[in-house]
Amino acid sequence: MTYHPYFILGEDRPSRWLITCDHAANTVPPCVANGDLGVAPGDMARHIAYDVGAAGVSRHLSDLLDAPAILSNFSRLVIDPNRGEDDPTLVMKLYDGTVVPANRHVDQVERDRRLNAFHRPYHRAVARLAARQNNSVILAMHSYTPQLNGREKRPWHIAILHDRDSRLATPLIARLREEPDLCVGENEPYGGHLDGDSIDRHAVLTGRVNVLIEIRNDLIETEDQQRGWAERLAPILTETLAKTGL
Numbered sequence: 001m002t003y004h005p006y007f008i009l010g011e012d013r014p015s016r017w018l019i020t021c022d023h024a025a026n027t028v029p030p031c032v033a034n035g036d037l038g039v040a041p042g043d044m045a046r047h048i049a050y051d052v053g054a055a056g057v058s059r060h061l062s063d064l065l066d067a068p069a070i071l072s073n074f075s076r077l078v079i080d081p082n083r084g085e086d087d088p089t090l091v092m093k094l095y096d097g098t099v100v101p102a103n104r105h106v107d108q109v110e111r112d113r114r115l116n117a118f119h120r121p122y123h124r125a126v127a128r129l130a131a132r133q134n135n136s137v138i139l140a141m142h143s144y145t146p147q148l149n150g151r152e153k154r155p156w157h158i159a160i161l162h163d164r165d166s167r168l169a170t171p172l173i174a175r176l177r178e179e180p181d182l183c184v185g186e187n188e189p190y191g192g193h194l195d196g197d198s199i200d201r202h203a204v205l206t207g208r209v210n211v212l213i214e215i216r217n218d219l220i221e222t223e224d225q226q227r228g229w230a231e232r233l234a235p236i237l238t239e240t241l242a243k244t245g246l
Helices: 054-065 108-130 169-176 198-204 223-244
Strands: 006-009 017-021 069-072 137-144 158-161 184-186 209-216
Touching: 006 108, 017 054, 017 108, 054 069, 054 137, 054 223, 069 108, 108 198, 137 198, 158 169, 169 184, 169 209, 169 223, 198 209, 209 223
Parallel strands: 017 069, 017 137, 137 209, 158 184
Antiparallel strands: 006 069, 158 209
């Protein structure tokens, strides 16, 4: 059977928004190491394998914004769709203290096989969805762990990442900082740009309006939390985009 490396929700929905969730799943397809990377189940449930809670928030935002969403269907440890094809971290061998045994001896042939089976089909689908309207707005949904091993705790509840294109990010940050109960980060806990990453590929290089949202994953572990954040963000996103006139 053919393995489907992504899911599309609401493909025919009319909104300008396109929601992407690069790290939606911690699935290891059967054709990769017989579906087992050699990583313990507890580690496969951590942020190293996927963005905990991001898929649920994406699904609810898709409904609330009446927008299509595309969600990956393979673990970032199989191959990371939010990395360029020449990025040295495309196939991780060690992540936040966890060794990935099945990736230890990945060679160029296996790397290309995973690119062709998962990474490239996902990005072709994102490109097709993004091109459905001339004024598409890319909303990339991610989450991050409250603390990396041996590092300081991360205080931000939510963060907006951007690089040189901050047309939507800057006003969204300002709007979120009006919320009295939120600690809002800008380009935290990571920088806002990697050459060849999803936003670079589908928004920055094509001139599309875009924003990347990161939510701390202990705040979106449950279905109710995921729905709650989507219900909070949807009107803020709609309001902010309208005010920018983009």
